[in-house]
Amino acid sequence: MVGCQWGDEGKGKIVDVLAEDVNLVVRYQGGANAGHTVHVGDTEFVLHQIPSGILHPEKRCLLGNGVVIDILEFFKEYDDLYNRGIDLDGRIGVSERAHVLMPHHLILDRISEDEAKYKIGTTGRGIGPAYQEKVSRMGMRVADLYNSKRARSLVEESAQRAQEKIASLGADVEKQFDSDLESTLANSKRLVELATDTGLEIIDAIRGGGRVLLEGAQGTALDLDHGTYPFVTSSNTTAAAAATGSGIGPTEIDTVIGVVKAYTTRVGNGPLPTAFDAAMNEKMRTLGNEFGATTGRPRRCGWFDAVLARYSARVNGLTGLAVTKLDVLDTLSDISIATSYRTPEGIIEEFPANTWDLGDVEPIYETLPGWCEPTNGARTIGDLPAPARQYLDRIEELADTPLRMISVGTRRSQIIMV
Numbered sequence: 001m002v003g004c005q006w007g008d009e010g011k012g013k014i015v016d017v018l019a020e021d022v023n024l025v026v027r028y029q030g031g032a033n034a035g036h037t038v039h040v041g042d043t044e045f046v047l048h049q050i051p052s053g054i055l056h057p058e059k060r061c062l063l064g065n066g067v068v069i070d071i072l073e074f075f076k077e078y079d080d081l082y083n084r085g086i087d088l089d090g091r092i093g094v095s096e097r098a099h100v101l102m103p104h105h106l107i108l109d110r111i112s113e114d115e116a117k118y119k120i121g122t123t124g125r126g127i128g129p130a131y132q133e134k135v136s137r138m139g140m141r142v143a144d145l146y147n148s149k150r151a152r153s154l155v156e157e158s159a160q161r162a163q164e165k166i167a168s169l170g171a172d173v174e175k176q177f178d179s180d181l182e183s184t185l186a187n188s189k190r191l192v193e194l195a196t197d198t199g200l201e202i203i204d205a206i207r208g209g210g211r212v213l214l215e216g217a218q219g220t221a222l223d224l225d226h227g228t229y230p231f232v233t234s235s236n237t238t239a240a241a242a243a244t245g246s247g248i249g250p251t252e253i254d255t256v257i258g259v260v261k262a263y264t265t266r267v268g269n270g271p272l273p274t275a276f277d278a279a280m281n282e283k284m285r286t287l288g289n290e291f292g293a294t295t296g297r298p299r300r301c302g303w304f305d306a307v308l309a310r311y312s313a314r315v316n317g318l319t320g321l322a323v324t325k326l327d328v329l330d331t332l333s334d335i336s337i338a339t340s341y342r343t344p345e346g347i348i349e350e351f352p353a354n355t356w357d358l359g360d361v362e363p364i365y366e367t368l369p370g371w372c373e374p375t376n377g378a379r380t381i382g383d384l385p386a387p388a389r390q391y392l393d394r395i396e397e398l399a400d401t402p403l404r405m406i407s408v409g410t411r412r413s414q415i416i417m418v
């Protein structure tokens, strides 16, 4: 399951529904920068690193090798779930090959953003610096924690490098570093107890007739290669990364569900072609409660962008589409979809590689009638008003992907399976 816009598509809810029928749920990229919000009854859970599948008793959840694990935040989340009565015994595994994110990565992240030529609007969770260390082959992996001497020297070296960089920028955070370093090492013993070979576990589950859900974070337009670079995240968010980031081959994956919101939102910087004007933006933000789960930042909102959806369908190899938050459009009298972009060079139907051009395109819209009645009680396609079905049919057609799920509310039960 992958996000097909700029993240925040409501993936947490879709994972929560899909998790019902699987044995294993696996995160394969990103880190604590993701924030999935899941409502179980009247209780709200915001999960940053642990897969949302944890809210289903009996399911085992894994963090794959492609994830960067914020060791302190991970155990905060773990302990919070435990304290809220979730049984975690034997239910969480972390890849031995996953990289460990340490507190100084967060400090580096904030400083780097201040210094950056282009402000990306990162969540400040240290994800970029942790992936930089991984790619520069200086990172620390979970398997390194088996040897406490080795772990100490890797943590110290990493902290030293961060300290030098921070000092070169004129900041001084040495005191905090010492205590962070010790708490990282103290928690590393707990992390080792959860270490596993995620690829092997997944293959064993599949060979044993089980089902596995690979849960993406962020969205296609934030993919390091395929997104709106440089306004992207530091990992590959698209479907192929589900194999690399969990330790299996791509031929093991038989279904790719792409999640799209019934409109578009974007948090962080970078172009959003279908952005609303200020008044409509305010209205949709309130209707859809569009504030970041990780940072609380208000999201920019816009009409559904079929150019992006079609591109996402292609780069992810989608086999099905899940449309979320249809109910948020219930009160609108007209609803538009961007079908192509007008550029100084002519009309284009493919999502452009040049992010700077994307900022200047003028979307060409098709406007459909709204339905002006509640959809949150619908449980089958037939329960939906005719204009809502027409809107979904058009999305399906433009994205060239069959519709599989429609979400009409925050609750588990508010879902239509097609």
Ligand code: GDP
Binding pocket: 003, 007, 008, 009, 010, 011, 012, 013, 034, 035, 036, 037, 038, 039, 293, 324, 325, 326, 327, 328, 407, 408, 409, 410
């Ligand atoms: P994620 O990172 O993709 O999971 O996205 P968020 O954490 O931002 O979740 C989206 C928010 O929308 C959460 O508060 C969900 O409970 C909520 N949500 C998900 N699906 C629906 C839906 O169909 N309708 C409404 N009204 N809210 C939804």
